[in-house]
Amino acid sequence: MRVLILSHGHPRFSKGGGEFAAYALYRGIDARVGEEAFFIGRAPTAFLAAGSEVMAIAPREYLIAGQTDAMGLQTGIRLDDGGDFATLLRTINPDAIHFHHYLHLGLELIRVARRLCPHAKIVLTLHEFMALCVHNGQMIKTNHSLCFHSNPLDCHQCFPEHPVNELFLRERYIKSFFAQVDCFIAPSHFLARRYVDWGLPAERLHEQENLIADMPRLPDRPLTEGETRGRFAYFGQLTPYKGVDLLIDAFSRLPKSLKGVSLDIYGGGLEHFDEKFRRRMQELFDANPRRVRWHGIYSPEELPGLMASIDWVVMGSIWWENSPLVIQEAFRLGRPVICPNLGGMAEKVAHEVSGLHFRARDPLDLAETVRRAATEPGLWERLVADLPKPPAPEDVVGAHLALYGSR
Numbered sequence: 001m002r003v004l005i006l007s008h009g010h011p012r013f014s015k016g017g018g019e020f021a022a023y024a025l026y027r028g029i030d031a032r033v034g035e036e037a038f039f040i041g042r043a044p045t046a047f048l049a050a051g052s053e054v055m056a057i058a059p060r061e062y063l064i065a066g067q068t069d070a071m072g073l074q075t076g077i078r079l080d081d082g083g084d085f086a087t088l089l090r091t092i093n094p095d096a097i098h099f100h101h102y103l104h105l106g107l108e109l110i111r112v113a114r115r116l117c118p119h120a121k122i123v124l125t126l127h128e129f130m131a132l133c134v135h136n137g138q139m140i141k142t143n144h145s146l147c148f149h150s151n152p153l154d155c156h157q158c159f160p161e162h163p164v165n166e167l168f169l170r171e172r173y174i175k176s177f178f179a180q181v182d183c184f185i186a187p188s189h190f191l192a193r194r195y196v197d198w199g200l201p202a203e204r205l206h207e208q209e210n211l212i213a214d215m216p217r218l219p220d221r222p223l224t225e226g227e228t229r230g231r232f233a234y235f236g237q238l239t240p241y242k243g244v245d246l247l248i249d250a251f252s253r254l255p256k257s258l259k260g261v262s263l264d265i266y267g268g269g270l271e272h273f274d275e276k277f278r279r280r281m282q283e284l285f286d287a288n289p290r291r292v293r294w295h296g297i298y299s300p301e302e303l304p305g306l307m308a309s310i311d312w313v314v315m316g317s318i319w320w321e322n323s324p325l326v327i328q329e330a331f332r333l334g335r336p337v338i339c340p341n342l343g344g345m346a347e348k349v350a351h352e353v354s355g356l357h358f359r360a361r362d363p364l365d366l367a368e369t370v371r372r373a374a375t376e377p378g379l380w381e382r383l384v385a386d387l388p389k390p391p392a393p394e395d396v397v398g399a400h401l402a403l404y405g406s407r
Contacts, residue, residue, distance in 0.1 A: 010041025075106020243316025
């Protein structure tokens with residue numbers, strides 16, 4: 001089987017979980033005897049050769065130009081049969097075409113794929129709520145309150161510059177492209193239900209976890225005499241929606257008498273956001289050197305070594321999330337997770353079983369949860385003993401191949 005996987009970013013240049021999941025799936029399929037996989041990852045135009053919209057960077061691995069906004073989700077490349085994308089599609093002639101997102105790529109590529117490869121099965125993995133929400137697919141309102149359902153009237157309240165009829169037409173426009181997709185993948189039940197409520201046919205939607213690399217479970221971090229399980233860490237991008245500022249706020253509220261409790265932050269991405277947000281984050285780092293350490297970006301290969309030095313993985317997201325890869329990674333490496341009681345995070349982390357929940361967006365409740373985690377005898381050991389084992393990579397690859405081959 002020849003499988004083409006498209007991602008909204010190439011992990012060489014874009015360090016998001018969706019990009020890593022798409023690339024891991026490509027590598028996993030291509031490693032199987034009798035299977036042949038191809039990968040196309042979106043990259044800024046400046047990374048491609050002058051005048052090119054698609055460029056090979058390795059055997060069966062390509063970069064594609066593109067840039068969309070959350071409203072139109074339209075591509076910036078040629079869509080006719082003479083364009084670079086169409087030429088590559090005809091050359092590969094895939095049996096299955098898997099879009100791991102459409103942001104930056106553009107929705108129109110789905111219809112081009114259907115036109116040029118009518119025999120191919122088209123699959124789309126849904127990563128967040130971009131189709132439902134103009135606010136970067138986060139389903140939080142512009143005043144940062146949570147949004148519980150999508151409709152053009154509510155969207156107009158957030159974006160009054162877009163009339164209700166325009167937002168209604170946006171929904172119809174997106175659904176016209178989704179009608180070309182044979183099946184959808186949702187990495188969490190929570191996300192699947194949101195899309196079914198929006199109008200996606202339930203029979204065309206499959207719940208399937210993303211693929212992560214296989215990693216041996218880490219030993220428990222050795223403790224010095226009198227030390228507790230007080231090493232916490234955040235892994236991920238620093239965005240306004242990830243709640244890293246909330247994490248720092250919570251740790252700053254811990255009593256000074258609570259010794260040996262710290263927060264290590266691994267991640268970057270501040271340069272992609274406005275000066276106000278960057279300044280706020282830097283001020284928080286500067287104001288909390290005793291508890292908080294920011295280490296900057298990290299590579300996936302570094303993750304086991306970084307997690308070996310901590311006890312807990314902590315998340316602070318203020319939006320629903322879907323299925324953050326870091327949860328699977330933490331479980332595979334043997335670290336419990338503290339997360340908000342929200343969306344796909346609360347679904348993946350069972351409270352008092354594989355981690356702890358705190359009231360979303362509440363730094364006071366998080367501070368109390370951190371205090372408990374660091375001081376309650378036996379809590380960490382109990383949670384670690386009950387950590388679920390994420391599906392093996394070969395099983396995830398097999399599930400995808402079975403989906404590609406079904407009709």
